[in-house]
Amino acid sequence: MVILEAQGLTKNFGGLKAVNDLSFELTGGEILGIIGPNGAGKTTLFNLITGFYHPSAGTVFFKGENITGLRPYQICKRGLARTFQITQPFANLTVLENVKIGAYSQIPSNREATREALQILETVGLYEKRNELASALPIGHRKNLELAKALATRPEVILLDEVVAGLNSKEADGMIAHIHRIREEGITILLIEHVMKAIMSLSSRIIVIHYGRKIAQGIPEEVSKNTKVIEAYLGEEYTLVKNRRA
Amino acid sequence: MSNPVQRVMKILVTIVVGVFLLVLPRFIGGYFLHLITMIFFFAYLGTAWNILGGYAGQFSFGHAAFFGIGAFTSTLLQIHLGVNPWIGMFLGGIVGLLLGLFIGSLSFRYGLRGPYFALAMLALAEMLRLLAVEWMAVKYPLGITIPLRGDSLLYFQFTKKVPYYYIMFIMMAAVLYLTRVIEERRMGSYFKAIRENENAADALGINVFKYKLIAMAISAFLTATGGTFYAQYYLTIEEESSFGTSMSIEVLLGPIIGGAGTVLGPLVGAAILEILSEGTRNLLKGYSGVHLMVYGAILIVVIIFLPKGILGGLQATFRRLAKAL
Numbered sequence: 119m120v121i122l123e124a125q126g127l128t129k130n131f132g133g134l135k136a137v138n139d140l141s142f143e144l145t146g147g148e149i150l151g152i153i154g155p156n157g158a159g160k161t162t163l164f165n166l167i168t169g170f171y172h173p174s175a176g177t178v179f180f181k182g183e184n185i186t187g188l189r190p191y192q193i194c195k196r197g198l199a200r201t202f203q204i205t206q207p208f209a210n211l212t213v214l215e216n217v218k219i220g221a222y223s224q225i226p227s228n229r230e231a232t233r234e235a236l237q238i239l240e241t242v243g244l245y246e247k248r249n250e251l252a253s254a255l256p257i258g259h260r261k262n263l264e265l266a267k268a269l270a271t272r273p274e275v276i277l278l279d280e281v282v283a284g285l286n287s288k289e290a291d292g293m294i295a296h297i298h299r300i301r302e303e304g305i306t307i308l309l310i311e312h313v314m315k316a317i318m319s320l321s322s323r324i325i326v327i328h329y330g331r332k333i334a335q336g337i338p339e340e341v342s343k344n345t346k347v348i349e350a351y352l353g354e355e356y357t358l359v360k361n362r363r364a
Numbered sequence: 365m366s367n368p369v370q371r372v373m374k375i376l377v378t379i380v381v382g383v384f385l386l387v388l389p390r391f392i393g394g395y396f397l398h399l400i401t402m403i404f405f406f407a408y409l410g411t412a413w414n415i416l417g418g419y420a421g422q423f424s425f426g427h428a429a430f431f432g433i434g435a436f437t438s439t440l441l442q443i444h445l446g447v448n449p450w451i452g453m454f455l456g457g458i459v460g461l462l463l464g465l466f467i468g469s470l471s472f473r474y475g476l477r478g479p480y481f482a483l484a485m486l487a488l489a490e491m492l493r494l495l496a497v498e499w500m501a502v503k504y505p506l507g508i509t510i511p512l513r514g515d516s517l518l519y520f521q522f523t524k525k526v527p528y529y530y531i532m533f534i535m536m537a538a539v540l541y542l543t544r545v546i547e548e549r550r551m552g553s554y555f556k557a558i559r560e561n562e563n564a565a566d567a568l569g570i571n572v573f574k575y576k577l578i579a580m581a582i583s584a585f586l587t588a589t590g591g592t593f594y595a596q597y598y599l600t601i602e603e604e605s606s607f608g609t610s611m612s613i614e615v616l617l618g619p620i621i622g623g624a625g626t627v628l629g630p631l632v633g634a635a636i637l638e639i640l641s642e643g644t645r646n647l648l649k650g651y652s653g654v655h656l657m658v659y660g661a662i663l664i665v666v667i668i669f670l671p672k673g674i675l676g677g678l679q680a681t682f683r684r685l686a687k688a689l
Binding site: 190200206208209210215218219222231250251270271 | 554557564566572686687
């Protein structure tokens with residue numbers, strides 16, 4: 119069943135088409151990876167889906183409802199949560215308060231929201247840090263906090279923007295395990311990631327974007343062998359040299 | 365979350381301090397009674413400002429607009445239509461609230477943040493002040509005086525200071541309690557989230573515009589009712605003390621010094637500022653103006669060394685201690 123669908127999404131920044139006529143479907147229960155070189159338009163795509171940018175053209179459907187043009191908080195309330203590539207903690211609040219604010223989106227009561235937040239902190243491994251200020255956390259924990267805040271809103275679909283990038287290999291393995299577990303809980307995941315190990319092992323399908331356009335899609339093995347994808351990452355020179363040698 | 369022992373301690377301390385302040389007027393004279401009433405008064409205004417400026421992070425530099433609107437509304441209604449000042453106080457609060465929603469929806473709709481919002485508020489207060497200046501020059505060149513009716517709770521005027529002390533004490537206690545209630549609920553968390561990071565708040569399902577307006581409405585209503593108290597206390601109002609920039613600054617200095625975004629910060633700040641200002645004035649009698657220089661110098665030192673205010677600084681220290689132990 120298609121849970122999230124983008125049709126012909128386009129975003130112009132002046133003369134630049136950051137996202138250009140992009141369409142895709144996200145099926146309930148899958149992990150869809152989005153990759154592409156720096157500046158390909160991945161984060162812009164997330165901002166279009168979650169209401170932070172208004173698309174210049176195109177439509178987004180979530181659970182069959184047209185959510186194009188809704189504000190971010192309205193989209194969150196409908197069950198579509200996101201994390202930010204540059205983590206956005208509430209710096210002067212404690213870790214617990216940070217997650218509680220996410221929980222409040224579905225639970226009005228303080229006591230219930232606190233219980234939910236503590237439970238989520240336990241699962242992402244931040245329970246011990248619950249009374250520390252978010253600003254005191256190192257980057258690895260900040261990524262976990264970002265994930266915890268989004269999970270607290272009880273999403274059906276979660277958009278993860280480079281939650282593995284910047285982590286050391288032990289932290290990265292932990293984060294990959296968290297993402298697997300989230301999927302097992304029935305949450306559908308759209309994932310932007312630069313760390314190939316993470317995206318290849320997590321994604322059931324991958325979409326490759328370059329200059330705002332979709333240039334390839336398929337299962338990880340196919341995509342990694344696609345010449346267009348290799349060109350996008352390494353430049354045409356690489357394929358030319360390779361062909362000459364062959 | 366505080367444990368039960370801390371909770372009981374807090375309640376006990378609150379009761380002891382409350383009873384102490386209730387019986388205090390029996391033992392002190394008019395001067396100190398006035399001083400403490402003014403501490404309560406600025407704690408009240410500071411607490412009202414704190415909800416918008418300290419919790420929701422929308423730094424208003426023009427709360428005199430609401431204060432003056434409250435003072436003028438109740439006073440003019442009283443003089444011209446014979447409206448009871450208690451009802452006038454409520455109506456003044458409503459007018460303040462509507463003014464707050466007006467300036468708030470304009471500023472927040474167009475995304476005015478930080479210094480730009482502060483300036484918009486300053487401009488609003490100045491506009492009202494200039495309006496009042498021109499209008500009063502024609503109608504009330506000597507200021508507006510509320511007709512005397514002798515001691516009367518009904519008419520909110522007294523020849524002695526004690527009743528004012530109690531009225532302000534109750535008003536202050538009520539807004540401190542209100543802040544506490546807000547802080548413990550979803551609304552307080554949402555205000556803080558907006559202060560800390562608007563985009564992240566939006567992404568977590570918070571209607572930022574709506575919650576900013578709620579903070580504005582509460583803050584404006586309370587500040588305007590403070591204006592009525594001021595008018596009834598002095599039984600006269602004029603444009604400068606109502607809408608003047610000095611009032612805007614005095615309202616926000618308390619929470620800044622005491623700790624913005626904390627429940628008791630405005631009270632601590634107001635107490636320190638009033639005592640400091642009176643103290644330096646008494647100590648430096650005969651050197652006119654010097655007390656203001658000393659007062660200013662002390663303020664600068666506090667702001668440099670305690671940028672989060674006294675209670676904010678204490679909280680940070682406790683946090684560090686707790687971590688070290």
